[in-house]
Amino acid sequence: MGFLEQFVHNGRALLGHRSKAILLSGAACFGAVLLVQRVNSRREQKKRILEAQRRREKSFQVAERALLEYKQSHPMTNALYILSLSLSELTKQLQESALSPEEVFYTYLEKTLDVHQKLNCCTEIILDSFEQLKTIGSCKRGILYGVPLSLKENLLLKNHDSSCGVVKYLNQPADDDCVLVKVLKEQGAIPFVRTNFPQALLNYDCSNPIYGQTLNPHNLQKTAGGSSGGEAALIGAGGSVIGIGTDIGGSARIPASFCAICGFKPTAGRLSSKGCKSIFRGQKTVLSTPGPMARDVDSLALFMKAEICEQMVFLDPTTPLLPFDEGLYQSRNSLRIGYFDCIEQTPTSPSMTRGVQEVKALLEQAGHTLVPFTPVRILDMAELMSKGALADGGATFLQQLEGSPVDPVLHAQVAMYRLPICLRKVLAFILKPFVSFPSDCVNDTIAQWRRLNLDVVLCPIIGPAFNFCYCGKLMSMVPHSMTYNLLNFCAGVVPVSTVTEEDERNLFVLIGLLQAITGGVGLPVAVQCVALPWHDELCLRFMKEVEELVKKARKDEGANANGKVYLIYDFH
Numbered sequence: 349m350g351f352l353e354q355f356v357h358n359g360r361a362l363l364g365h366r367s368k369a370i371l372l373s374g375a376a377c378f379g380a381v382l383l384v385q386r387v388n389s390r391r392e393q394k395k396r397i398l399e400a401q402r403r404r405e406k407s408f409q410v411a412e413r414a415l416l417e418y419k420q421s422h423p424m425t426n427a428l429y430i431l432s433l434s435l436s437e438l439t440k441q442l443q444e445s446a447l448s449p450e451e452v453f454y455t456y457l458e459k460t461l462d463v464h465q466k467l468n469c470c471t472e473i474i475l476d477s478f479e480q481l482k483t484i485g486s487c488k489r490g491i492l493y494g495v496p497l498s499l500k501e502n503l504l505l506k507n508h509d510s511s512c513g514v515v516k517y518l519n520q521p522a523d524d525d526c527v528l529v530k531v532l533k534e535q536g537a538i539p540f541v542r543t544n545f546p547q548a549l550l551n552y553d554c555s556n557p558i559y560g561q562t563l564n565p566h567n568l569q570k571t572a573g574g575s576s577g578g579e580a581a582l583i584g585a586g587g588s589v590i591g592i593g594t595d596i597g598g599s600a601r602i603p604a605s606f607c608a609i610c611g612f613k614p615t616a617g618r619l620s621s622k623g624c625k626s627i628f629r630g631q632k633t634v635l636s637t638p639g640p641m642a643r644d645v646d647s648l649a650l651f652m653k654a655e656i657c658e659q660m661v662f663l664d665p666t667t668p669l670l671p672f673d674e675g676l677y678q679s680r681n682s683l684r685i686g687y688f689d690c691i692e693q694t695p696t697s698p699s700m701t702r703g704v705q706e707v708k709a710l711l712e713q714a715g716h717t718l719v720p721f722t723p724v725r726i727l728d729m730a731e732l733m734s735k736g737a738l739a740d741g742g743a744t745f746l747q748q749l750e751g752s753p754v755d756p757v758l759h760a761q762v763a764m765y766r767l768p769i770c771l772r773k774v775l776a777f778i779l780k781p782f783v784s785f786p787s788d789c790v791n792d793t794i795a796q797w798r799r800l801n802l803d804v805v806l807c808p809i810i811g812p813a814f815n816f817c818y819c820g821k822l823m824s825m826v827p828h829s830m831t832y833n834l835l836n837f838c839a840g841v842v843p844v845s846t847v848t849e850e851d852e853r854n855l856f857v858l859i860g861l862l863q864a865i866t867g868g869v870g871l872p873v874a875v876q877c878v879a880l881p882w883h884d885e886l887c888l889r890f891m892k893e894v895e896e897l898v899k900k901a902r903k904d905e906g907a908n909a910n911g912k913v914y915l916i917y918d919f920h
């Protein structure tokens with residue numbers, strides 16, 4: 349090799365080494381920057397979560413101090429009596445000045461603080477409520493004058509965050525109250541506490557990385573259900589007389605079923621959704637709606653009556669001027685009721701089926717006509733539900749979680765939404781033969797309803813309460829509730845019984861359900877009542893009938909071993 353060649357060769361080698369070195373150090377720098385960014389963002393997340401937790405603790409401490417101060421000059425001898433009153437009785441006593449808003453407020457505050465300690469169901473005490481309490485005298489004409497009320501955290505409240513459990517939504521206080529809260533305040537109600545939910549709200553468990561897991565008042569080893577689980581646990585344990593949840597797939601009804609309270613999903617649009625935060629925007633196939641949750645059906649009806657007024661229509665003109673029909677709610681003519689106690693290809697627990705059968709028998713004895721009803725093929729609807737709620741294959745859902753730790757209740761869902769596209773295509777190919785696209789599930793269902801000349805339908809609701817972290821794994825049960833969001837029918841649940849030893853023994857044939865609901869003896873069992881769109885009063889009237897018949901039957905049989913109904917649960 350000549351001198352020149354040698355020179356070129358050495359130069360190339362040197363350059364080669366240098367560019368490799370440059371490349372390597374570039375990559376290392378990039379990696380280090382990414383790592384630092386990641387560490388910083390984790391630190392930032394932790395900081396935000398800690399701040400939110402401190403805010404929550406602070407609100408509890410301030411409330412405890414205020415309560416203590418109040419108790420020093422007011423002995424609160426009426427507490428047990430106040431807590432035993434239904435919403436209608438409570439409003440009556442308040443209107444007649446037999447009770448003062450202060451004693452009612454502090455009684456519920458004390459109970460809430462106690463219940464929260466045990467169940468971890470609240471995200472904050474609304475400190476502005478103390479100010480509202482001072483000025484409440486002027487609202488005496490309101491339907492809910494002086495009634496303390498609980499709100500799920502995703503309902504916007506002026507100057508408060510609605511995080512939905514997503515860290516990036518923390519420190520973004522709302523500019524205004526949502527419409528429902530504005531109307532309730534005008535009606536004299538005092539929103540005093542906000543309640544827990546699962547991260548990102550698309551799950552029927554109740555845990556998130558900011559506020560943790562909410563427990564079931566009837567068994568601390570079980571979830572309260574979700575997504576409005578904080579509401580259900582608080583109300584079920586007696587800490588609130590009326591609350592608001594939201595429901596896009598069963599979120600007001602499922603936790604109500606798990607916690608032995610009543611929950612109502614009105615026809616979407618009947619109540620204003622303006623200011624009810626969701627992590628999806630603009631999704632129209634499966635409709636979300638706020639809905640009331642309470643210990644009895646009359647409370648749900650009174651809530652609807654209070655909300656449905658000219659002010660709601662003024663604040664949100666997308667809602668109809670359709671006053672609450674009290675006459676229809678109070679009517680007691682006999683009904684023609686379609687029923688089914690399980691659905692093809694969707695797991696149904698033995699106690700869910702038994703609940704429907706027992707209520708069917710009671711309704712027949714009371715003179716109503718019960719007719720078997722077959723829902724439109726659920727697998728077809730399931731395709732529409734998942735395509736509606738997750739049209740982008742879960743991309744928005746995952747995007748919302750970026751920058752947040754993912755709660756264990758979501759692990760199964762997140763794993764599913766992260767499956768590579770090719771794998772999803774293979775799965776879709778395998779499932780295709782089992783699914784046929786329905787022509788029009790709403791009109792098909794209405795046609796069957798008309799053919800059978802039905803007023804309402806009785807059917808199961810998901811239950812009994814699950815062991816922790818199983819809700820996200822059992823999305824196959826969601827059609828029991830989500831069907832009525834897809835159809836936009838109104839639906840509500842009523843507690844009717846409790847899980848028996850026999851229900852538990854019969855569970856052994858349901859492999860998929862076994863681990864999720866084993867150990868449920870004594871837990872609440874509920875049924876679901878459904879009516880056509882905009883027939884909300886009829887649906888509530890049917891729920892009331894079921895509630896009354898069950899109450900009477902349990903009284904007659906002396907709450908024997910076959911099941912004790914939870915109408916008001918006394919939590920100790």
Ligand SMILES: CCCCCCCCCCCCCCCCCC(=O)NCCO
Pocket residue numbers: 549550551552574575594595596597598599600626636693694727730731733734737738823824825826827
């Ligand atoms: C037989 C197979 C059936 C599969 C059905 C798949 C449907 C998947 C839909 C996506 C998951 C939805 C979960 C809904 C839980 C309740 C959430 C809720 O109502 N949130 C309220 C938000 O305001």
